[in-house]
Amino acid sequence: MTVETEKLSTLLHENRTFPPSESFRAQANFQDENIYQRALDDPETYWAEQAGELSWFKPFEIVCSWQPPHAKWFIEGKLNAAYNCVDRHTETWRKNKAAIIWEGEPGDQRVITYDMLRREVDKAAHMLKSLGVKKGDRVTIYLPMIPELPVAMLACAKIGAVHSIVFGGFSAKSLRERIIDADSKILITADAGWRRGKQIPLKANADIAVEETPIEQVVVVSRVGAESNITMKDGRDAYWHELIKQSPTTPFEPEQMDSEDILFLLYTSGTTGKPKGIVHTTAGYLTGANTSMRTVFDLKDSDIFFCTADIGWITGHTYIVYGPLSAGATVVMYEGSPDYPGRDRFWEMVDHYGVTILYTAPTSIRTFMKWGPQYLEQHDLSSLRLLGTVGEPINPEAWMWYHEHIGKKRCPIVDTWWQTETGCAMIAPLPGIVETKPGSATRAVPGIEIDIVDEQGNSVDAKDGGYLVIKKPWPSMLRTVWGDDERFQKTYFGQFKDTYLPGDGAHRDEQGYIWILGRIDDVINVSGHRIGTAEVESALVAHPAVAEAAVIGRSDAIKGQAITAFVSVREGARTDDALIAELKQSVVEKIGAMARPEEIIFSAELPKTRSAKIMRRLLRDIAEGRVLGDTTTLADPTVVEELKAQYKDTE
Numbered sequence: 001m002t003v004e005t006e007k008l009s010t011l012l013h014e015n016r017t018f019p020p021s022e023s024f025r026a027q028a029n030f031q032d033e034n035i036y037q038r039a040l041d042d043p044e045t046y047w048a049e050q051a052g053e054l055s056w057f058k059p060f061e062i063v064c065s066w067q068p069p070h071a072k073w074f075i076e077g078k079l080n081a082a083y084n085c086v087d088r089h090t091e092t093w094r095k096n097k098a099a100i101i102w103e104g105e106p107g108d109q110r111v112i113t114y115d116m117l118r119r120e121v122d123k124a125a126h127m128l129k130s131l132g133v134k135k136g137d138r139v140t141i142y143l144p145m146i147p148e149l150p151v152a153m154l155a156c157a158k159i160g161a162v163h164s165i166v167f168g169g170f171s172a173k174s175l176r177e178r179i180i181d182a183d184s185k186i187l188i189t190a191d192a193g194w195r196r197g198k199q200i201p202l203k204a205n206a207d208i209a210v211e212e213t214p215i216e217q218v219v220v221v222s223r224v225g226a227e228s229n230i231t232m233k234d235g236r237d238a239y240w241h242e243l244i245k246q247s248p249t250t251p252f253e254p255e256q257m258d259s260e261d262i263l264f265l266l267y268t269s270g271t272t273g274k275p276k277g278i279v280h281t282t283a284g285y286l287t288g289a290n291t292s293m294r295t296v297f298d299l300k301d302s303d304i305f306f307c308t309a310d311i312g313w314i315t316g317h318t319y320i321v322y323g324p325l326s327a328g329a330t331v332v333m334y335e336g337s338p339d340y341p342g343r344d345r346f347w348e349m350v351d352h353y354g355v356t357i358l359y360t361a362p363t364s365i366r367t368f369m370k371w372g373p374q375y376l377e378q379h380d381l382s383s384l385r386l387l388g389t390v391g392e393p394i395n396p397e398a399w400m401w402y403h404e405h406i407g408k409k410r411c412p413i414v415d416t417w418w419q420t421e422t423g424c425a426m427i428a429p430l431p432g433i434v435e436t437k438p439g440s441a442t443r444a445v446p447g448i449e450i451d452i453v454d455e456q457g458n459s460v461d462a463k464d465g466g467y468l469v470i471k472k473p474w475p476s477m478l479r480t481v482w483g484d485d486e487r488f489q490k491t492y493f494g495q496f497k498d499t500y501l502p503g504d505g506a507h508r509d510e511q512g513y514i515w516i517l518g519r520i521d522d523v524i525n526v527s528g529h530r531i532g533t534a535e536v537e538s539a540l541v542a543h544p545a546v547a548e549a550a551v552i553g554r555s556d557a558i559k560g561q562a563i564t565a566f567v568s569v570r571e572g573a574r575t576d577d578a579l580i581a582e583l584k585q586s587v588v589e590k591i592g593a594m595a596r597p598e599e600i601i602f603s604a605e606l607p608k609t610r611s612a613k614i615m616r617r618l619l620r621d622i623a624e625g626r627v628l629g630d631t632t633t634l635a636d637p638t639v640v641e642e643l644k645a646q647y648k649d650t651e
């Protein structure tokens with residue numbers, strides 16, 4: 001395993017600490033340290049109490065059944081996620097509270113109250129039903145960040161259909177793979193989306209994606225009004241607004257779902273080329289999402305919660321839709337880029353809407369740092385009271401900048417470690433209790449038991465790096481990989497008995513604080529997005545000029561990691577700039593723009609061990625300009641010298 005010792009020693013020198021201020025602590029939802037011990041001593045009672053915050057049609061009878069690696073939570077309970085996120089609030093004073101404050105990139109705005117949201121969701125649920133969607137059917141959604149996206153998700157949840165959202169930045173090919181794997185008969189998309197003033201052609205991608213798939217119907221939201229630029233296929237395609245017009249305005253009766261019925265699938269990258277459809281179920285996932293709003297985010301009814309992620313990723317699922325809405329919060333949802341039309345777009349929104357909690361990614365913070373604080377100074381950020389980060393390890397300098405320039409030294413920062421698979425934040429401070437340290441996600445949240453272990457599964461000493469593991473089941477854990485339970489068992493429970501392996505390296509300091517070191521498998525984290533090296537490699541190898549490719553993540557000041565591809569070409573193929581451009585484009589077309597390699601290095605051979613394994617570690621050393629370590633296992637040592645020379649040429 002590769003625990004990066006260099007990073008480890010830098011982190012160990014970080015000893016600044018930030019206790020919660022007295023005023024924050026005094027108003028916090030959780031102020032008593034005992035919550036940790038209580039949850040540790042009796043996790044089932046703790047989670048049953050948390051699940052009690054949801055509305056149930058029928059109460060659950062058994063809290064958890066654990067037959068490793070399969071867990072079931074809240075057995076015999078019946079509930080509906082959309083009812084919990086929408087309808088139940090309309091029965092209280094929150095009826096006319098803003099649920100979603102939405103801003104489009106061109107500046108258009110919509111404020112949707114809980115009552116309005118209920119009506120929209122119900123109309124969409126009627127629409128889906130009239131299209132033949134039934135409980136358990138998979139609905140693929142490929143939309144920009146517009147209100148129809150949460151409406152469509154919640155409409156699926158209301159019917160009991162399983163949504164599978166594909167991020168709008170994914171290519172037609174990626175969308176197609178996910179449609180086929182999920183076996184969806186219906187796709188909801190838009191004519192196009194806005195990004196930096198340009199139209200992203202979603203419908204055109206969708207047209208390519210759905211050919212020869214099980215898709216029978218495509219519902220198209222008119223977002224940019226590009227009717228003349230898109231083709232609508234008779235009998236297959238219909239506009240959302242036209243279908244909705246025919247929907248009854250009567251309330252839609254929520255389907256009474258079993259706790260363990262699937263709520264959604266969300267595809268994520270793993271070590272092999274094929275993305276995994278992560279399966280989340282209704283009660284456990286919703287309990288996790290809802291609990292973390294109250295614990296980690298200290299949510300109050302007066303908060304305005306702004307999570308800058310896209311709903312196409314798990315962060316948006318949990319912290320734009322299911323977490324905040326199940327808790328009756330007001331969320332700010334933004335369609336576009338943070339630098340459009342100016343670099344102060346987020347700060348204008350924070351000021352304008354009085355955002356109190358901001359949740360963003362280290363890569364964004366590093367970009368704001370690069371742009372400089374002048375964009376912040378133009379706006380009043382005094383409404384902010386709590387800041388959060390997610391997606392990758394945050395370097396202490398970025399943490400300090402977040403603290404000083406955005407939080408004005410006043411707001412606690414919750415660094416939240418979690419994954420698509422975990423459903424909600426697992427390691428993060430409770431901001432009224434835990435003293436924070438820049439760069440550390442601190443400790444596991446109540447009800448979660450973690451450890452750091454060596455290859456044999458034994459706990460490692462403080463300061464030693466090891467594998468991060470989660471020792472007990474938790475409500476919002478993935479239940480399986482869609483259609484591939486064997487892969488689920490092997491990937492997450494194959495290494496240590498009955499213990500979940502997230503695939504991250506970590507270490508604990510002397511005070512027990514957790515420091516996440518990054519992935520230990522062949523997964524690259526570019527700007528907080530997980531990309532499997534195998535996916536990029538197969539996209540490259542599909543090009544007729546390529547014989548072999550090896551892809552690694554090298555460290556990058558803004559993105560965290562950037563993709564470097566080492567490529568050996570077939571005999572006779574030219575190795576020029578035109579081929580580099582073609583190869584990069586081919587990755588964009590096959591996966592999406594976020595997977596575009598930063599650089600492509602041609603090499604006659606790739607460094608391999610004598611057993612023919614590509615030495616990625618060595619490639620990373622070359623890309624990061626480090627002195628090369630031991631190359632004695634290398635089959636042909638001259639390869640390295642050549643590669644080093646090639647790499648220099650590209651700089």
Ligand code: PRX
Binds near residue numbers: 390415420441518529
């Ligand atoms: O490596 C960890 C990193 O992101 C991975 C999960 O990626 P994904 O499933 O796409 O979900 C991202 C958003 C929840 C993890 O295995 N990661 C996520 N949050 C952090 C992090 N690494 C360090 N610190 C974090 N706060």
